[in-house]
Amino acid sequence: MKSNTADSFSYYRHLLTETALPGQEAAWLASLRQREFDRFLQNGFPSRKQEDWKYTSTAALANTAFEINLQTQPLDKNRYEKTNPFIRLEYHTMVFVNGIFNKTLSHLDNLPKGVVLKEIIQAILSNEISSEAQFENNAHRGKPSCHGFSTLNIALMQSGFYLAVPENCTIEKPIHVMYIACDTPYEAHLHNHIVMEKGSHAHLIEHYIGLDKMSYFNNVISDIFLKEEALLNHCKITAESEDAFHIATTRTTQGRSSTFKSYSFASGGKLIRSDTHTLLKEKESEALLQGVFIAKNQQHIDHHTYIEHASEHTRSREWYKGIAHDKGRGVFNGRVRVEKGAIGTSAEQRSNNLLLSREAEIDTKPELEIFNDDVRCAHGATVGYLDEEALFYCATRGIPLKEARFLLTFAFVKEVVDTLENPHLRSILMYIMQSVLEDQIQC
Amino acid sequence: MIEIRGLEAAIGEKPILKGIDLTIKAGEIHAIMGPNGSGKSTLSKILAGHPDYTVTGGSIRYQGIDLLTLPADQRAQQGIFLAFQYPVEIPGVSNIYLLKAALNAKRRAQGLAEIDAFDFMQLIKAKLALVQMDEKFLHRAVNAGFSGGEKKRNEILQMALLEPTLAILDETDSGLDIDALKIVAQGVNSLHSKDNAILLITHYQRLLDYIIPDHVHILSNGKIIRSGDASLATLLETKGYAGIIQ
Numbered sequence: 016m017k018s019n020t021a022d023s024f025s026y027y028r029h030l031l032t033e034t035a036l037p038g039q040e041a042a043w044l045a046s047l048r049q050r051e052f053d054r055f056l057q058n059g060f061p062s063r064k065q066e067d068w069k070y071t072s073t074a075a076l077a078n079t080a081f082e083i084n085l086q087t088q089p090l091d092k093n094r095y096e097k098t099n100p101f102i103r104l105e106y107h108t109m110v111f112v113n114g115i116f117n118k119t120l121s122h123l124d125n126l127p128k129g130v131v132l133k134e135i136i137q138a139i140l141s142n143e144i145s146s147e148a149q150f151e152n153n154a155h156r157g158k159p160s161c162h163g164f165s166t167l168n169i170a171l172m173q174s175g176f177y178l179a180v181p182e183n184c185t186i187e188k189p190i191h192v193m194y195i196a197c198d199t200p201y202e203a204h205l206h207n208h209i210v211m212e213k214g215s216h217a218h219l220i221e222h223y224i225g226l227d228k229m230s231y232f233n234n235v236i237s238d239i240f241l242k243e244e245a246l247l248n249h250c251k252i253t254a255e256s257e258d259a260f261h262i263a264t265t266r267t268t269q270g271r272s273s274t275f276k277s278y279s280f281a282s283g284g285k286l287i288r289s290d291t292h293t294l295l296k297e298k299e300s301e302a303l304l305q306g307v308f309i310a311k312n313q314q315h316i317d318h319h320t321y322i323e324h325a326s327e328h329t330r331s332r333e334w335y336k337g338i339a340h341d342k343g344r345g346v347f348n349g350r351v352r353v354e355k356g357a358i359g360t361s362a363e364q365r366s367n368n369l370l371l372s373r374e375a376e377i378d379t380k381p382e383l384e385i386f387n388d389d390v391r392c393a394h395g396a397t398v399g400y401l402d403e404e405a406l407f408y409c410a411t412r413g414i415p416l417k418e419a420r421f422l423l424t425f426a427f428v429k430e431v432v433d434t435l436e437n438p439h440l441r442s443i444l445m446y447i448m449q450s451v452l453e454d455q456i457q458c
Numbered sequence: 459m460i461e462i463r464g465l466e467a468a469i470g471e472k473p474i475l476k477g478i479d480l481t482i483k484a485g486e487i488h489a490i491m492g493p494n495g496s497g498k499s500t501l502s503k504i505l506a507g508h509p510d511y512t513v514t515g516g517s518i519r520y521q522g523i524d525l526l527t528l529p530a531d532q533r534a535q536q537g538i539f540l541a542f543q544y545p546v547e548i549p550g551v552s553n554i555y556l557l558k559a560a561l562n563a564k565r566r567a568q569g570l571a572e573i574d575a576f577d578f579m580q581l582i583k584a585k586l587a588l589v590q591m592d593e594k595f596l597h598r599a600v601n602a603g604f605s606g607g608e609k610k611r612n613e614i615l616q617m618a619l620l621e622p623t624l625a626i627l628d629e630t631d632s633g634l635d636i637d638a639l640k641i642v643a644q645g646v647n648s649l650h651s652k653d654n655a656i657l658l659i660t661h662y663q664r665l666l667d668y669i670i671p672d673h674v675h676i677l678s679n680g681k682i683i684r685s686g687d688a689s690l691a692t693l694l695e696t697k698g699y700a701g702i703i704q
Contacts, residue, residue: 402546407506407509407530407546408545408546409560410507410530411507411530411533411534411540411542412534413531413560413564414531414556415531415563419531422555422559425550426599430550
């Protein structure tokens with residue numbers, strides 16, 4: 016249904032015209048939706064002929080037809096509480112179930128004064144986002160993060176969240192946004208819009224989690240605007256159900272001396288594409304991009320990153336670690352572009368990958384495009400199996416092979432998780448990965 | 459304790475051990491000396507159960523069991539310990555985690571309950587003192603970024619914790635300065651008792667000044683060509699391998 020055929024276009028036309036998409040009262044949004052849809056008709060879904068989609072076929076999405084869910088999906092409170100690993104920590108929490116905001120389960124009472132955190136369509140209807148110019152992340156227009164899925168995301172945007180942190184405001188507790196999938200298959204076009212004003216600090220956890228064995232499709236855009244000296248710690252946990260599709264792009268535009276720390280942890284899902292693009296637009300801005308993925312069974316997990324150094328003395332550091340098991344397939348593509356005027360730039364990239372079976376595959380590719388001389392760039396990529404000598408060493412200490420394999424695999428990802436500043440988040444991620452790995456590693 | 463009879467082994471197609479006979483009784487310290495390439499390290503790896511080596515002939519009986527039928531982890535659980543010539547670095551795994559996992563694996567094999575965190579700390583602190591290691595080593599990744607001497611002391615720390623019946627020390631003296639050598643030797647001597655045995659594999663006589671062996675064997679081209687008491691090592695020191703082998 017979603018391949019580039021007349022059928023799929025008419026299917027989406029049907030979704031656009033027949034679905035009572037919310038926010039139609041805002042005329043600019045209705046017109047933007049139509050224009051984005053026209054773009055989608057022109058370009059269709061990305062194909063493997065495009066360099067950026069070379070390793071990832073969206074054909075698996077092709078013959079699956081989902082409906083956009085517009086009804087509030089009930090979720091039992093007990094089940095929700097078991098699903099939320101941070102429940103006792105009382106983070107500022109927004110809960111979406113099958114793409115619809117669930118106010119009852121959310122916890123938004125104690126936000127600092129001036130902070131706005133609400134469902135995005137509500138933010139549009141109450142004029143917090145009042146125009147296309149304010150809504151659009153124009154600095155990324157025409158760049159690799161604009162593709163069939165991103166145009167469709169805006170054309171069919173159904174919900175998401177809007178976060179605005181005022182000048183010099185620090186939100187102490189993390190904000191935890193949960194997108195829970197359960198019970199009924201659906202397709203959701205989720206759009207998040209985050210504005211960090213000058214000198215503001217926040218910690219955001221975007222958490223996608225599937226509870227039932229079913230197929231569904233989350234198509235996500237997170238647009239992030241960091242003003243001067245703003246700091247955002249952004250952690251994306253993608254723990255979808257095994258048969259789920261998840262296509263997400265985080266697009267950040269950074270002001271002077273701003274800091275963007277991005278962590279992406281992905282496991283689960285049939286097809287996960289999780290991209291992080293950041294534009295270091297103004298001088299001395301800094302981005303730290305880290306991630307861990309674990310692809311097992313026949314899963315396909317693809318991380319593409321794109322860092323643009325557009326101004327002087329900008330810094331970026333990347334560290335991604337991937338594990339593929341069974342017939343799992345992983346991709347890491349790290350593109351770094353250093354513009355002519357971006358003197359004094361430093362960019363560092365590391366990608367380490369571990370194969371746990373002979374049939375697993377990981378493709379890792381750095382792409383450096385450097386247009387000036389005053390740059391310090393370094394990159395390194397490795398793909399390998401567990402160290403046989405380390406396994407033997409553990410065995411000579413009496414540790415059974417299965418336990419040793421687990422120990423070494425866990426240690427491999429732990430190095431990245433250990434860099435997270437929030438100890439609760441660290442231990443919860445360790446727990447999540449431990450259960451993914453324990454389930455998988457056999458002699 | 460262990461009886462090696464006519465042991466032949468190869469790595470790939472290449473024969474390395476060509477008929478080794480060696481009997482070690484409880485309470486004894488044996489030293490195997492030999493030039494580079496004589497098969498010393500191969501012997502230690504075969505005893506520990508390294509999967510890359512193929513035993514092509516002979517037998518090893520250890521405490522009444524056919525050792526060659528056991529995988530490496532079970533040999534360790536039965537009390538065989540190999541101190542590595544080049545201890546492996548394991549980034550991301552803390553020393554304390556490995557030590558505890560190793561001790562618990564052995565305890566499980568013995569039908570004992572896993573040790574609790576408090577008892578473990580008490581125990582490991584006593585062992586640290588033995589090799590004069592600081593507690594902070596427990597929280598560093600296994601051997602990662604350790605100096606040569608620290609790595610070797612860490613091996614003895616593991617040995618002290620696991621209390622092996624047969625400890626094989628593969629070139630433990632290599633890369634050690636004299637102070638570290640003394641600490642390692644003191645540690646080994648204090649762990650030695652009438653109930654366990656130690657097999658020292660070494661190229662030089664130096665280590666044997668500090669750990670006095672009951673028996674010395676000279677290995678050359680995959681065979682033990684001469685055995686004797688500690689004085690054989692002294693003789694070797696004066697005559698060199700060439701002098702003895704001829």
